[in-house]
Amino acid sequence: MTEQATRIQVGGTAGTDPYEVLVGRQLLGELPGLIGEGVKRVAVLHPEALAATGEALREDLASQGYEAIAIQLPNAEESKTAEVAAYCWKALGQSGFTRSDVIVGVGGGATTDLAGFVAATWLRGVRWIAVPTTVLGMVDAAVGGKTGINTAEGKNLVGAFHPPAGVLCDLAALDSLPVNDYVSGLAEVIKAGFIADPAILDLIESDPEAAKRPDGAHTAELIERAIRVKAEVVSADLKESGLREILNYGHTLAHAIEKNERYNWRHGAAVSVGMVFAAELGRIAGRLDDATADRHRSVLESVGLPLTYRGDQWPKLLETMKVDKKSRGDRLRFIVLDGLARPTVLEGPDPAMLLAAHAEIAA
């Protein structure tokens, strides 16, 4: 039985299909409605860490009459590869998966990115539903239709825009999330605070310890506020022709760090360092005031997120940043702040400026 849930609408503008993000508890009763009529097969893609959850969901769907299969993926970034996508395509092919069948991705952002990518590519696109089970998945990855995998050259370099038919954020899933992964997700929540909704920062600063816990006083509000920021942006600009770039705040450097660490750093940890870098860049460019730049360090540190990265890696990071999706030709582009909740693009910054910003995050 579905309890009362918060419903946040996404899309429905500029020819895109609308869908809802539900936030609450015991939401799986909503799944059959989202799967829709005339569906014969459902594939549940889940990470190894959620083997029991994935199997329980498969059994539940089978008991409702679907031909349900579970496809187990490696945990975390190991699932975001061409090999794992090919493994899924094979499983779908062997089960006779057609265009009227449905994929359900249950897991963190890595799982939903991969599940969405498999849905986007199988038969050139089948319906999919996201059931995010991490903070980061709920507030960011499962919402907005960016799906994809990593390649040897960089993060998320192959993918497609393929929005889900619905997103079910069951807050109870967060109870089993390791604290390190919980905190990693807070980086994207804090990002939403800096680019659009400073009330998020106030809530975290009022009790950083509570912000790190699923039973914290403001957990649901923080998650819902961050989802609303994301929903509003992607509804206005699904394919990142402009406004959506603000969601990439901190990501230019973050993705380079993740690649440099062979994807063994959590995305949120890298985004934390990337936001400190972007704040320094904004400050050095004369756009961001000292207080707001310093606030990045204090709020990120208060929940235990990293602020620095190995200083000897700069040449490699700079090289990797050139294939960032915001780059145009040889020109690097960064999202910086003109002030709190005033994101903007910094085009082709002077190399000396980049080096100076790097000095501020170099360990």
Ligand SMILES: NC(=O)c1ccc[n+]([C@@H]2O[C@H](COP(=O)([O-])OP(=O)(O)OC[C@H]3O[C@@H](n4cnc5c(N)ncnc54)[C@H](O)[C@@H]3O)[C@@H](O)[C@H]2O)c1
């Ligand atoms: N598509 C987008 O718009 C978008 C946005 C932000 C991030 N992302 C992507 O999301 C990924 C990061 O996602 P993440 O931070 O959720 O990490 P993740 O998916 O790697 O999950 C972290 C770990 O937690 C495990 N896990 C997941 N849910 C659990 C639960 N409830 N209990 C116990 N363990 C659980 C996973 O198996 C994994 O080992 C990155 O690949 C990033 O690029 C995508």
Ligand SMILES: O=C(O)C(=O)C[C@@H](O)[C@H](O)[C@H](O)COP(=O)(O)O
């Ligand atoms: O949804 C977006 O747009 C974002 O930029 C959100 C980011 O948090 C997310 O990590 C996204 O996957 C990055 O996109 P990319 O296009 O830089 O790979």
Ligand SMILES: [Zn+2]
């Ligand atoms: Zn991100």
